[in-house]
Amino acid sequence: MVHRRMCKRAVVEAEELQLKALMISGHANGSAAEPTSTVRAANGTWLNHRGRPNFARIHRNLQFAIGNALNLEAAEPWQILSYNANGYYAPHYDYLDPNTKGVGIREDGNRIATVLLILQIAKKGGTTVFPNLDLNIRPKAGDVIVWINFETSGNSNARTLHAACPIKEGVKIGATLWVRSKKQELSLPCSLSEDHFLTDNFFAS
Ligand SMILES: O=C(O)CCC(=O)C(=O)O
Numbered sequence: 107m108v109h110r111r112m113c114k115r116a117v118v119e120a121e122e123l124q125l126k127a128l129m130i131s132g133h134a135n136g137s138a139a140e141p142t143s144t145v146r147a148a149n150g151t152w153l154n155h156r157g158r159p160n161f162a163r164i165h166r167n168l169q170f171a172i173g174n175a176l177n178l179e180a181a182e183p184w185q186i187l188s189y190n191a192n193g194y195y196a197p198h199y200d201y202l203d204p205n206t207k208g209v210g211i212r213e214d215g216n217r218i219a220t221v222l223l224i225l226q227i228a229k230k231g232g233t234t235v236f237p238n239l240d241l242n243i244r245p246k247a248g249d250v251i252v253w254i255n256f257e258t259s260g261n262s263n264a265r266t267l268h269a270a271c272p273i274k275e276g277v278k279i280g281a282t283l284w285v286r287s288k289k290q291e292l293s294l295p296c297s298l299s300e301d302h303f304l305t306d307n308f309f310a311s
């Protein structure tokens with residue numbers, strides 16, 4: 107979805123940033139936010155949507171491609187992750203525990219969707235897996251994996267459990283947009299099925 111050349115330039119931009127072991131917010135094994143731990147072995151940083159020219163371009167292009175399906179302005183800043191050999195991201199959900207204070211659920215809503223752009227793949231390992239869906243995705247640089255973390259009923263969707271498999275060789279670099287549920291009025295799903303009329307839950311959660 108994103109041109110290789112643009113990915114390469116974004117990798118250069120990412121490398122100019124100070125990538126360091128990051129706090130994790132999201133939850134694995136029920137814990138909401140914890141310092142660097144066994145959940146993830148990667149270096150990363152937050153970057154504003156337009157914090158670097160190529161990331162700005164990519165954000166615009168992704169919005170163009172996704173159209174009204176998701177408002178990417180409502181996403182948290184880019185989370186750039188760089189996994190070296192033995193790096194991984196253990197199985198986790200991206201949605202936030204509503205009981206966690208300080209993650210802005212009341213203001214911005216929960217992480218309704220994840221947009222994961224693969225900027226660089228590892229030589230060996232590092233695929234993205236969805237164990238509950240029996241999916242093992244081997245992306246190419248420039249591929250974007252998009253999924254919705256909630257059911258239309260407003261319940262979080264446990265089938266979205268996912269992980270980055272350990273890197274065996276090389277460096278994998280990804281850039282994630284965790285899209286919050288507020289300001290998604292244009293993306294409201296609507297169909298003839300009854301649960302599509304329960305979308306108020308979407309915005310309440
Ligand atoms: O790098 C991956 O394959 C997974 C990244 C991820 O789970 C996330 O950014 O939420």
Ligand SMILES: [Fe+2]
Binds near residue numbers: 199
């Ligand atoms: Fe994730």
